[in-house]
Amino acid sequence: MRRLNELAPDQLRGALQAEGIGLSLGTARVHIRSDVPALAPALARVYGQFPVEEPSGFFDVAPRLELVRRPGQLFRAQLRFFVDGEVPFELFPGDTHLPLLEWGLNWCLADRSNHKLLLHAGVVEKNGRAAILPALPGSGKSTLTAALSARGFRLLSDEFGVLDPMDGTLRALLRPIALKNESIEVIRRFHPDAVLGPRFPKTRKGDVAHMAPDRASVDRRDEPAVPHVVLFPAYEAGAATVLEELPPARCFAKLSTNSFNYEVLGPAGFRAVTRLVESTRGYSLRYSTLEEAVERVQRLFESER
Amino acid sequence: MSAASTLCWFRPAPHIVDLLGLLGGRTSAADLSLEQWDVLVRTARRLRLLGTVAYRLRADSDQWAAVPGPVRAHFESALTTLAFRRQKVLLEMDSVRQALSDPAIPIVLLKGAAYIAQNLPLAHQRLVGDLDLLVDRDRLDEVETRLIDSGWESLKPDPYDQKYYRDWSHELPPMQLPGHALELDVHHNILPPTGRLHPQAAQLIRDAIPLEEGFFRVPHPADQVLHAAVHLFQDSDCLFRARDLVDIDELIRNFGQTPSFWDELISHARVHGIERPLWYALDCGVAIFDTPVPNTLFEKLNTRGPGYAARTMMRLLLPKVLFTEHPERTPAISERVARWLLFLRSFWLRMPLGLLLLHSAMKLIRNFRKTSERTE
């Protein structure tokens, strides 16, 4: 199967406009269509390593990103995210195609994934052992997740850490990592080979650019991973790097507040997080320099071998 | 029962056939292709029927095992969401019980909460958005005061909204307990006083049946069906509301096993003057879900049911309105027209013209004010 970055730009644009393309992200499969010309090269960059699948079979989300021109706004096109006959949120400015697609996919996936525990977390893995990095926006979660993936960890997800409540394993929901504001330059410097998509200035989350998942992570997106550590990153300008073990009950509480649907799962959620906390160690990681933070995590993985 | 199906006025669109087949247990899950599942799940989600399909598939272990894994995930997700919302209703009922039980005020649970309190199969198949209660009009103020004393807050503090609800509506403005997920709607009737039908609220409360737990009541089984029928055919534009017909079908399959139910259904409909909505509900139920309704019932309703013209018109329009179009297609012109006509009908039924104009004017003025405040 051909990868997305192997398609000619016109071919991809044509496919998006007509029958669309299928992408397997690990635990979810999506069908994307769009008449926005600029989306094709952006997708080819940030989903470049993903095989292009026939747009047939069953899809978890089948959105369509459409240009809308309203009378009186002839020159200022807007975008709408159309899914299953509905437009679940307001129109976006015309130049924010990829952020809207990603945001809309997140919204749909969150709405449809209550069979799994969804953590607001990055997940990376090495030697079969996974690190979960749950955090609130602004804590440097995505930056650290991107940095770890650049240093040999397999990327499973950035936005949604997907835990199967039945068997306690983590599943990949592999997507581009959305880097915001200063993080974009930080990652460019940290990993000059990183494949970044176009920079979208002034979205509702500030400037955003997406980092493409590497080829190895894409090829292994159907492999589950066993949780090993839970790391709560907290970026703090000028702070020294401090890794501190968290008492399990605190780790439990922080995991549940960093979940999208912990309460929805009810007793199954309680059992899943109990099991997760009992089978992992929890840490808080305060950092200001990415190099040091990554090194601490690498040491942590080596010391606990 | 099947007399209607010999010359059935309802012919489902192809993408609805599989959905109805699965709901009715006629379609085998093993026979559906992934493409068919794709359309089915998207259609069911939009019609708020995903949980119902999931519940019925899971009830049959062979059917459940035949659902492909990625599809089953969506059903499991829907069932988890349903269970969560059901628990939120139970929590809200618990809070209301604490606020109103001493001294006790007669409280009738309506719709979803009533199904949950009776633990009907339906309670595990539909999402409940808020907690609906019915109380005697004379005790409305007392109920409101005691709820507010117990921490509930009005979600419509705007004086115009407050006045509008109190003058023209059949419920108090919605309230919510801070930190709780559900809204609380306290009704004094099941239809607005401004509409064309006027159910006897006091009689509904008198006929209500106390629950074993000792505090709440639920409407008489006949009234539960009637409420669902007026909700759909008197108080809505029917747009994508197949969900409500599933409720009616389920209720009838449940309560219809009691022999006295059918006579009570007729007599209650007569008391409240809501034979027409009931007629439509049963007519649709029989045609779409093969709802088991004795033929004699239509005869008994006939003189007070809709006339020939209204019947024909509704049978023409409803199939285009109750279900969503295929997820990959835009609605046909005939569908748009049908939806628009039933939209107009709903206004005609709900409000006299003068009030409608007044209310629209007020909304317009207020929106205009808001916009101008923003631009200033």
Place this chain on the structure above:
Amino acid sequence: MGEQHVSQRWSLRFPAETQICHFDGESLVFNPLSWETHLLNVSAAEVVSVLSEGPQYFDILVGRMREAGMNVQNGVSVEDQLEGLLIELESLGIAIRSL
């Protein structure tokens, strides 16, 4: 004030569904009514654990709490501390007075 509680019986409201998980020093309890999870201190967790064995009279509970190391604290008797905990667990919907 303990007088009136001697005969009072307490139990878990939903014994089969109340899950509790102990970690050193702190415990988490799953509330089967609200589906919320509460972080409990040692004493509150002990109360829930004792109640999970079955309904208990208040004075028996007092004895069990003393055994578990509850003492007079800042002049507050074990009875009053226990009563405070029970009322809090009651308001959360976890514990209930029974006849």
